[in-house]
Amino acid sequence: MAADVQATTLGLDHRKLAMWTFLGSEFLFFGAFVSAYLLYITTTAGGPGVEIFDIPFTSISSFVLLMSSLTMVLAHNAHAHGDLRRMRLWILATAGQGAVFLGGQVYEFTTFYNEGLNMTQSPFASSFFVLTGFHGLHVFVGILMLLSLYALSLTGKVKANQDVKTEMIGLYWHFVDIIWVVIFTVVYLIPEIAVL
Amino acid sequence: MSTSSETKPLRPAQETGLLSWLGTTDHKRIGVMYFFTTLVFFALGGAESGLLRAQLAQAEQNLLTEEIYNQVFTMHGITMVFLVIMPLSAAFFNYLIPLMIGARDVAFPRLNAFSYWVYLFGGIFLYSSFLLGGAPNGSWVGYAPLASDSVSNMGFYAIGLQILGISSLAAAVNFIVTILNMRAPGMTFMRMPVFVWMALVTNFLLLFAIPVIAVALFMLQFDTLFGAQFFQPGSGGDPILYQHLFWLFGHPEVYIMILPAMGIVSEILPVASKKPLFGYAAVVFAGAAIGFIGFGVWAHHMFTSAIGPVARSAFALSTMFIAVPTGIKIFNWVFTMWGGKLKFTTPMLFSIGFVSMFTIGGLSGVTHAIVPHNAQQHDTYYVVAHFHYVLFGGALFGLIAGIYFWFPKVTGKMMSEKLGKLHFWTWLLGFNLTFGPMHMSGLLGQPRRTAVLPGELGSTVELYNLLSTAGVVVLTGSALVFLYNLLHSIKRGEESGLDPWDARTLEWLTASPPKHHNFDKIPTVTHRDEFWHRKYAEDESGMPISVPAGASEDHDGEDDPDEHIHMPDNSLWPFIMCIAFLPFGYGLVFLNPWLFGLGVLWMVVGYFGWIVEPLAEGDDDDVPDDVHDRPTVGATTH
Ligand code: HEM
Numbered sequence: 145m146a147a148d149v150q151a152t153t154l155g156l157d158h159r160k161l162a163m164w165t166f167l168g169s170e171f172l173f174f175g176a177f178v179s180a181y182l183l184y185i186t187t188t189a190g191g192p193g194v195e196i197f198d199i200p201f202t203s204i205s206s207f208v209l210l211m212s213s214l215t216m217v218l219a220h221n222a223h224a225h226g227d228l229r230r231m232r233l234w235i236l237a238t239a240g241q242g243a244v245f246l247g248g249q250v251y252e253f254t255t256f257y258n259e260g261l262n263m264t265q266s267p268f269a270s271s272f273f274v275l276t277g278f279h280g281l282h283v284f285v286g287i288l289m290l291l292s293l294y295a296l297s298l299t300g301k302v303k304a305n306q307d308v309k310t311e312m313i314g315l316y317w318h319f320v321d322i323i324w325v326v327i328f329t330v331v332y333l334i335p336e337i338a339v340l
Numbered sequence: 341m342s343t344s345s346e347t348k349p350l351r352p353a354q355e356t357g358l359l360s361w362l363g364t365t366d367h368k369r370i371g372v373m374y375f376f377t378t379l380v381f382f383a384l385g386g387a388e389s390g391l392l393r394a395q396l397a398q399a400e401q402n403l404l405t406e407e408i409y410n411q412v413f414t415m416h417g418i419t420m421v422f423l424v425i426m427p428l429s430a431a432f433f434n435y436l437i438p439l440m441i442g443a444r445d446v447a448f449p450r451l452n453a454f455s456y457w458v459y460l461f462g463g464i465f466l467y468s469s470f471l472l473g474g475a476p477n478g479s480w481v482g483y484a485p486l487a488s489d490s491v492s493n494m495g496f497y498a499i500g501l502q503i504l505g506i507s508s509l510a511a512a513v514n515f516i517v518t519i520l521n522m523r524a525p526g527m528t529f530m531r532m533p534v535f536v537w538m539a540l541v542t543n544f545l546l547l548f549a550i551p552v553i554a555v556a557l558f559m560l561q562f563d564t565l566f567g568a569q570f571f572q573p574g575s576g577g578d579p580i581l582y583q584h585l586f587w588l589f590g591h592p593e594v595y596i597m598i599l600p601a602m603g604i605v606s607e608i609l610p611v612a613s614k615k616p617l618f619g620y621a622a623v624v625f626a627g628a629a630i631g632f633i634g635f636g637v638w639a640h641h642m643f644t645s646a647i648g649p650v651a652r653s654a655f656a657l658s659t660m661f662i663a664v665p666t667g668i669k670i671f672n673w674v675f676t677m678w679g680g681k682l683k684f685t686t687p688m689l690f691s692i693g694f695v696s697m698f699t700i701g702g703l704s705g706v707t708h709a710i711v712p713h714n715a716q717q718h719d720t721y722y723v724v725a726h727f728h729y730v731l732f733g734g735a736l737f738g739l740i741a742g743i744y745f746w747f748p749k750v751t752g753k754m755m756s757e758k759l760g761k762l763h764f765w766t767w768l769l770g771f772n773l774t775f776g777p778m779h780m781s782g783l784l785g786q787p788r789r790t791a792v793l794p795g796e797l798g799s800t801v802e803l804y805n806l807l808s809t810a811g812v813v814v815l816t817g818s819a820l821v822f823l824y825n826l827l828h829s830i831k832r833g834e835e836s837g838l839d840p841w842d843a844r845t846l847e848w849l850t851a852s853p854p855k856h857h858n859f860d861k862i863p864t865v866t867h868r869d870e871f872w873h874r875k876y877a878e879d880e881s882g883m884p885i886s887v888p889a890g891a892s893e894d895h896d897g898e899d900d901p902d903e904h905i906h907m908p909d910n911s912l913w914p915f916i917m918c919i920a921f922l923p924f925g926y927g928l929v930f931l932n933p934w935l936f937g938l939g940v941l942w943m944v945v946g947y948f949g950w951i952v953e954p955l956a957e958g959d960d961d962d963v964p965d966d967v968h969d970r971p972t973v974g975a976t977t978h
C-alpha cells in the first residue's frame with residue numbers, strides 16, 4: 145500500500161471512499177433499469193420476446209467479462225508490489241477482455257436487429273436495448289480508464305507506489321462485472337428458463 | 341512541497357481577476373459563485389412568476405398565449421427547483437462544510453469546481469431553449485407521454501436536467517467524502533453542527549435519488565428523440581412507470597430542498613436564543629429518519645393515478661408517518677426558543693418565519709395525505725399553496741436567514757439590520773398575500789397549470805387571484821430592498837468583527853473573511869458547539885459565564901515557521917471541460933452527430949487535461965520529506 149500522506153477521519157483514502165459512494169449511486173441506476181425491464185418483459189407488441197436470446201453465446205461473452213475481473217485483480221496485485229511492467233500486462237489483458245465482451249454485444253445487437261428486434265419496436269425491446277446498452281457504455285468507459293492508466297504508467301504519471309489508482313479503477317471494473325452478473329441472470333437466464 | 345513557491349508554478353496561480361475565478365478550486369470562492377449565480381436565476385424565475393400572475397390577475401385574460409404560458413410555468417418550476425433552491429443550498433454547503441468541520445477545503449477541490457461549472461452551463465443550456473425553438477412546456481414533472489409528444493419541447497428538459505444531475509451527483513460524492521473523512525480531530529458525529537448533519541443526509545438523498553431520475557429522463561429522452569416505447573401506451577408502454585420513477589426521485593427531492601434550510605435554522609435559533617439546540621440528538625435523528633422514510637412515500641403524488649387501493653392506503657399511511665419526524669423538529673425549534681434570551685435580529689426573524697410558514701405548509705401536506713381529500717385537491721391551486729408554503733415559506737426563508745447570518749463571515753461586514761427587517765416584514769406580507777389565497781381558490785376548484793382563469797369559477801376566486809397578483813408586487817419591492825441591502829453592504833457595510841452574533845460553531849473561530857487556508861492550525865474539538873465552549877464556562881447553577889478573552893481566536897500557527905500549509909492549486913480544466921456540455925446537449929436535442937461528437941471529444945480531452953495536470957504540491961501518494969510537519973487533516977492535493 146502506498147503511504148497515506150494525510151490521515152483521514154475514517155482511515156480510508158478519500159478516492160476510495162468516493163468511488164464506493166459513487167458506486168452506491170450506480171446500483172440504483174441499474175436497479176431502476178432492471179425493474180423497468182422486468183415490468184415490460186412480456187410487453188413485446190407482437191414482436192420477438194425473450195426467446196430470441198442466444199444463451200450459449202451470451203454465456204461465453206459473460207465468462208470473458210468475468211475472467212477480466214481476475215486479470216484486474218492480478219494487475220492491482222502487481223502494482224501493489226511495485227511491478228509496473230506486469231501491471232501493464234494485466235491491464236491490457238483486462239481491457240482486451242472488456243473489448244471482446246463489447247464486440248460480443250455489438251454482434252448480439254446486430255443479430256437481434258436482423259431477426260426483427262429493434263429499440264423502437266416494443267417496450268420490451270426498448271428496455272432490453274437501453275439497459276444492456278448502458279451497461280456496455282459502462283464497460284466502454286472502463287476500457288478507456290484502463291487504457292489511460294496504461295498510457296500514464298508509461299509516461300511516469302502513474303508511479304509504482306500509486307497502486308491506489310489501479311485499485312480505484314479495479315473497484316469500478318468489478319462493479320461493472322457484478323452488474324453484468326445480475327443482468328445476465330435476471331435478463332437472460334431466468335426468463336429463458338421460465339419460457340422453456 | 342516546500343519548494344513549490346520558489347519554482348515556477350505548474351498550474352494557474354492568479355489570485356485576482358477573471359482567471360482566478362475561472363480557475364478557482366477554493367471552496368469559499370466556489371460557494372460565492374454559486375450564490376451569485378442563483379441570484380441571477382432567481383431573478384429570471386421571479387420574472388416568470390410575474391408573467392404568470394399577470395395573466396391570472398383577472399379571469400379570461402389573454403396576455404400570454406397558452407403555449408407561452410406553458411413554457412413560462414414550466415421554466416419557472418425548473419428554475420426555482422433546480423437552478424435556485426438546490427444550488428443555493430450547495431452554496432452554503434460549499435462555503436460552510438469545510439469551515440464547520442475544521443477542514444481546509446473539500447475532499448476534491450477540482451471536482452467541486454466541476455460541479456459548479458456543470459450547473460452554470462446546464463442552466464445556460466436550459467435557458468437557451470427560449471431562443472432555439474421554445475422552452476420546455478410540459479411542467480417540471482415532465483409526465484410522459486405528453487412530454488414525448490411531438491408538440492412538446494421536452495428534449496431540453498430531459499437533457500438539461502440530466503446535465504444538472506451530473507452536477508449534483510458530483511457534489512454529493514464530494515461532500516459525503518468531505519464530511520465523513522475530513523473532520524478535525526475530536527469532531528465526532530455527535531459533535532457535528534446540525535447543519536453539517538443535514539448536509540450529509542441531503543447529499544445521501546441526492547446520491548440515491550439522482551440515478552432514479554436519470555433513468556426516468558433517459559427513458560423519456562429515448563422516447564422523445566429516438567422513438568423508444570417506454571411510455572407509449574400504443575405498444576403497451578406504461579405512463580405510470582414514468583410517474584413512479586419521477587416521484588421516487590421527486591419526493592426525496594423535496595427533502596433535498598428543505599433539509600439544508602432546516603439545518604441553517606437549527607444553527608441560527610440557538611445562537612439568537614443563547615441556548616443550545618433543544619434535543620440535538622432528536623433533531624439529528626429526525627433528519628436521518630426523514631431521509632429514510634422520504635424514499636417510501638412517493639406515490640402520494642399519484643393518488644389520482646391508476647395505482648390501486650392497496651397502494652393508496654399504504655402510501656397514505658407512510659405519508660402521515662413522515663410528518664412525525666418533521667413535527668419533532670418543529671417542537672425542538674420551539675423549545676430551543678422557549679425561555680431563551682431571544683434577540684430578534686434579521687436572521688432570527690427569518691428563522692421564525694421559516695418555522696411558522698413551514699408548519700402551515702406541513703399541515704396542508706397532511707391533508708393531501710388523506711386520499712379522498714386528495715382527490716378533491718389534486719391539481720388545484722391548493723397544492724400550489726402547499727408547496728409554496730414549504731418551499732418558499734420554508735426552504736427559501738431558511739436560506740435567506742442563512743444569507744443574513746453568514747454574510748459577516750463571508751465579507752467581514754454586516755448587512756443593514758434596518759433594511760433587513762424591512763425586507764423580512766414585506767417578504768412575509770407579500771408571501772402570505774400571494775400564496776394564502778391560493779388555499780381558498782384551490783378549494784373552490786381553480787385548476788393548476790391552466791393558462792386562463794375560467795370565469796365560471798366566480799368572483800370570489802377572481803378576487804383571490806387578484807390578491808395573489810398584488811402579493812407579487814409586494815414581493816418584488818421586497819426583493820429589491822434585499823438586493824440593495826446586499827450590494828450596498830458588500831461595499832459599505834459596517835465592520836462586523838470576528839463574532840457578531842456570539843456564535844457557537846467552528847467557522848467563527850477564524851478570520852472573517854477566512855484566509856484561503858481557513859485555519860492556521862486545525863482546531864481540536866472537545867465539545868459540540870466548540871466555539872461556544874471556548875468562550876464560556878458554566879458557573880455552579882449552569883449559567884454561562886465568559887471565559888477571559890483570548891481563548892477564542894485561531895492565531896497560533898502563523899508564527900510557526902515549520903508549518904507548511906498546502907492548498908490545492910487553481911485549475912482551468914473543470915471550466916474548460918464543462919463547456920463541452922453545451923455542444924453535447926445541443927447535439928442530443930437536435931440529433932446532430934457532429935455537435936454531439938464534438939462535445940464527447942471535448943470532454944475526453946478535458947478529462948485527460950485534468951488527470952495529467954501537474955500537481956505543484958507534489959503527487960498525491962508521494963511521501964514528501966516534510967510529511968511530519970503536515971497538518972493531519974486538511975485539503976488533499978487533487
Ligand atoms: C409534512 C410533510 C409533507 C406532507 C405530508 C406532504 C404531502 C404532499 C402530498 C400528498 C402532495 C401531493 C399533492 C397532490 O398533488 O395531490 C404534495 C405535493 C407537493 N409537496 Fe408536499 N408534503 C410534505 C412536505 C413537503 C415539503 C417539505 C416539500 C418541499 C420542501 C414539499 C413539496 C411538495 C411539492 C413541490 C409538491 C407538488 C408536486 C407537484 O405536483 O408539482 N412537501 N405534498
Ligand SMILES: [Cu+2]
Pocket residue numbers: 590591594637638640641
Ligand atoms: Cu411528496
